[in-house]
Each structure stands twice: as C-alpha cells, then as structure tokens.
Amino acid sequence: MTRFIACVSAKGGVGKTTTAINLGIALNQFKRDVIIVDANTTTPSVGVSLGTPLVETGLYDALKNGAVEDIIHYHDSGTKVIPSQLDLKTREAVSFAQLKRLFTSLKGMTDIALFDCSAGVSKEVSFIMKLVDELLIVTTPDPTSVTAALKTVRMAEEMGKDIVGIVVTRKKGKLDLSKSEIEETMGYPVISSIPEDDFIRRAQHNQNAIISLYPRAPASIAYRNLAAVVVEEPYHERVPKDGMLKRVVKAIQNR
Numbered sequence: 001m002t003r004f005i006a007c008v009s010a011k012g013g014v015g016k017t018t019t020a021i022n023l024g025i026a027l028n029q030f031k032r033d034v035i036i037v038d039a040n041t042t043t044p045s046v047g048v049s050l051g052t053p054l055v056e057t058g059l060y061d062a063l064k065n066g067a068v069e070d071i072i073h074y075h076d077s078g079t080k081v082i083p084s085q086l087d088l089k090t091r092e093a094v095s096f097a098q099l100k101r102l103f104t105s106l107k108g109m110t111d112i113a114l115f116d117c118s119a120g121v122s123k124e125v126s127f128i129m130k131l132v133d134e135l136l137i138v139t140t141p142d143p144t145s146v147t148a149a150l151k152t153v154r155m156a157e158e159m160g161k162d163i164v165g166i167v168v169t170r171k172k173g174k175l176d177l178s179k180s181e182i183e184e185t186m187g188y189p190v191i192s193s194i195p196e197d198d199f200i201r202r203a204q205h206n207q208n209a210i211i212s213l214y215p216r217a218p219a220s221i222a223y224r225n226l227a228a229v230v231v232e233e234p235y236h237e238r239v240p241k242d243g244m245l246k247r248v249v250k251a252i253q254n255r
C-alpha cells in the first residue's frame with residue numbers, strides 16, 4: 001500500500017521543499033521505499049536541492065505519457081526522486097486527469113510518495129491535496145506564515161483530508177510563536193519543530209540534503225524524529241543544545 005503524503009502551505013519560503021527532501025531521505029533511512037515528487041511545476045526546486053537540476057526527463061514527461069518508471073532519478077541515499085524540469089514547456093497547466101493518472105501509476109510502486117507542493121492555493125495545489133491521503137502543514141513560527149498555513153488547513157478541511165500535523169520550521173527563539181499558540185490557531189498538533197540551522201544553507205550550497213551531508217546537525221536530527229512520527233516508530237534523538245562552534249566541529253567530524 002502506497003501512502004501519499006504532501007508538504008503544503010499557502011506561503012512560500014517556509015521550508016516545504018527542505019522538509020520534503022529531508023523527511024523523504026529520513027524515511028528511506030527508516031527502511032521505507034520513498035519517492036519524492038517535485039509537484040511544484042512553476043518553481044521546481046527538488047532537483048536543484050538534490051544535485052540534479054538539469055534533468056532531461058521529469059514530472060512533465062510522466063504527466064504527458066503516464067510512464068513513471070523512466071523518469072525516476074536516484075539520490076545517493078537510495079531515495080527515489082521525480083524532479084520537475086526547469087524548462088519553460090512545464091508552464092502548461094497541469095490537469096487533474098494527468099495527475100490522477102500519475103497517482104495511479106505510483107500506487108503500489110513505493111511505500112511512500114512524498115509530494116513537495118508549490119505555495120499558494122492554486123488549482124495545481126488543490127489537485128494534489130485532493131489526491132493525497134495525508135497532509136503535512138509546514139510553517140515558520142510567525143504570524144504571517146501561520147495565518148497563510150491556516151488557509152491551507154481550511155482548504156484541507158473542506159476536502160475532508162487527513163492532516164497528520166504541523167511541522168514548524170526555522171525555530172529560533174523567544175520571538176517565535178510558541179507551540180501552543182500555533183496549535184491553538186491551527187487546531188492541529190505540532191508534530192515537529194525543526195530548528196534554524198545554518199547547515200541547511202551549507203547543504204544547499206553543496207546541492208544536497210542536510211541529512212545526507214551533516215547527519216548530526218540539529219535539523220537532521222529533528223527530521224529523523226519527524227520521520228519516526230510519520231512511520232509511528234518509537235524513536236527519539238535529542239537535539240543537542242550546543243553552541244555554533246561545537247556544532248560545526250561535530251558536524252564536520254561526522255561527515
């Protein structure tokens with residue numbers, strides 16, 4: 001049985017792509033067969049983030065001809081990836097029928113198909129939301145992101161979709177909205193708080209996921225804990241409260 005999960009939020013820049021790629025790889029580390037699908041056809045970034053920016057084949061081809069096997073790329077971790085191409089032919093609107101056919105092809109092919117969605121409340125996003133079984137609402141801990149995410153929550157509720165929980169990213173400190181404030185506003189539990197982590201930018205610079213390059217970095221640990229929640233396994237790694245210098249040394253030692 002394939003689980004179809006999507007990372008969604010109406011606001012851009014809140015960590016949907018970062019969550020999709022790191023959670024996807026973490027789930028793979030938990031021995032699940034995973035395909036990360038870049039469902040953001042307008043501004044795709046999964047391929048760029050994982051070192052395959054200029055793919056010849058990608059989601060566009062799968063949507064056109066329905067053949068999924070030929071367009072799967074493999075990340076070093078073994079996680080499968082369906083990137084979206086960067087060329088302009090992908091500007092064509094994606095239809096619900098095309099996406100439905102893609103979902104039918106993916107069914108049974110993998111344990112988990114994890115979709116990285118674009119921001120906004122476009123037709124494309126609502127199609128993906130309709131087709132997946134479970135939603136992860138991604139937000140940063142500030143009022144504008146949370147209120148935008150609330151819009152996505154309302155859309156999901158209208159569709160009768162199962163919201164797995166809220167993933168709060170870029171958690172920094174005192175000025176952040178608290179976990180309980182976010183839970184009260186959204187009406188769903190915060191199942192993961194990913195700390196602000198400079199190693200995410202370092203990983204991005206190296207076109208790879210933090211969890212692959214810096215497995216001991218705090219955000220990597222948090223993403224593994226999130227994966228455990230998603231697969232409902234009893235696992236908890238403590239995120240160290242070390243200072244920046246200690247973290248740099250540790251992360252480099254663990255490479």
Ligand SMILES: Nc1ncnc2c1ncn2[C@@H]1O[C@H](COP(=O)(O)OP(=O)(O)O)[C@@H](O)[C@H]1O
Nearest residue numbers: 012013014015016017018170194195196197200
């Ligand atoms: N935990 C984090 N710590 C530091 N930077 C982060 C973190 N999560 C995401 N970012 C950065 O925030 C920016 C937006 O993240 P991204 O995943 O692309 O958001 P979205 O897909 O929602 O637009 C990226 O530059 C990314 O590197």
Ligand SMILES: [Mg+2]
Nearest residue numbers: 016017040045
């Ligand atoms: Mg994105």
